[in-house]
Amino acid sequence: MSLDLSVDRSSPVPLYFQLAQQLEAAIEHGALTPGSLLGNEIELAARLGLSRPTVRQAIQSLVDKGLLVRRRGVGTQVVHSKVRRPLELSSLFDDLEAAGQRPATKVLVNTVVPATAEIAAALSVAEDSDVHRVERLRLTHGEPMAYMCNYLPPGLLDLDTGQLEVTGLYRLMRAVGITLHSARQSIGARAATAGEADRLGEDEGAPLLTMERTTFDDTGRAVEFGTHTYRPSRYSFEFQLLVRS
Amino acid sequence: MSLDLSVDRSSPVPLYFQLAQQLEAAIEHGALTPGSLLGNEIELAARLGLSRPTVRQAIQSLVDKGLLVRRRGVGTQVVHSKVRRPLELSSLFDDLEAAGQRPATKVLVNTVVPATAEIAAALSVAEDSDVHRVERLRLTHGEPMAYMCNYLPPGLLDLDTGQLEVTGLYRLMRAVGITLHSARQSIGARAATAGEADRLGEDEGAPLLTMERTTFDDTGRAVEFGTHTYRPSRYSFEFQLLVRS
């Protein structure tokens, strides 16, 4: 059994991170079965030639991911359930691509407009000041799945329509050095208006899933505000929550 | 400015936790303004008579909460935005109570039924084996807001109808020593059926917000499976996401 764990001290990758990756791989791969004990930290550290704090840091990162559970006086064991997909701030595009859906994007509008009161408040800019407005339609298998309207403060990045059609908004932001930090999100439902129904290929009054989101970078600056509508027959929000303890 | 931080070494509360609480309070209270530097760890440790690892542990916990951002070579600063409510696994009851809504609960059904295939799969029990079934209506201001149908494996806890009407399901679980760990969740929308419309006081075909959830304890055992429907005019899911980096 006892897994061939090893670390490469000449690597620039932190030792605790190397260990964490190997443990995670072992769990994923099934070498560490759910419910099994991990063996005590002291001995594990000795076996790897690491100090206990380093081993603890590796284990802690997996505990934070929900893969392991520690019990004082007992040990550390692999969580039994199939925890896999923690909720993260990812773009719809990345989500779909990861699911192998090969999403297509159609940019309907890519322009600059004066900010309404709502948008100005969300982005912390002056009312009527210029903001980017991007309207996109996301399709899977040739069928519309979501209508997305996003606003961005000016000067943040130049939105190239061509790029927006082949990748996601978040990826473009990261590419220009914006460090995403957090997002405030609201998920609801409502009946489709005539315009929405038309865009998404639904009937007027049909139920739609809605999402509103404001995203902040690590300086606290709002970098994006968006209102999205989804066809509930083709999309739902799936995620896993961890209890913060 | 320089905040009167102090720790009580005779307290059973861990030192890093005391410090984290004080820092969080200072941020909340405004004593530490957004964007301001926190001062280097070494000096902070010296000032408090703590070691640097302890100070780092305190700071790290706030970084994990999204309140602080560290930058190598620069320092640690307070996040600018109003991060407040990270997404956590809380019950609807607790959410509403925290919002001062004084929720009321009406237990419609509290019985034991044989598990259907779907429920058996979610709870990892044998098909047709006995499971608890609880149907509840959640009301705010005398108006129905959500219809909740939950299933629990047998022998976990005895569901008292009276208790279910004055507190939430999760609180009852915690009270009997169940450590909630994670939940798999799915949020969608659909048109109300005649029965749903009737229960919630909506019209048939009206859009409803739906949520399905399976909750696991820290041994990986499924402890609850529920399907909920919400009136979108009275409820939406609001939360804050952090980028895991």
Added chain:
DNA sequence: TCAATCCGTATGTCCGGACAATCGGACTGC
């Protein structure tokens, strides 16, 4: 037979120190 106590074990907390990596500004050279 059952309950209370003891004890080994493993994690939780904390210390003090060392060196590396990175950021940003100051300085220098072209």
Added chain:
DNA sequence: GCAGTCCGATTGTCCGGACATACGGATTGA
């Protein structure tokens, strides 16, 4: 004026050790 370089500041990583705390089983006692 501008680009490249140097350097101080600060966090990131890692070590080895110490004691506290809690869990669970074994032992002990009623």
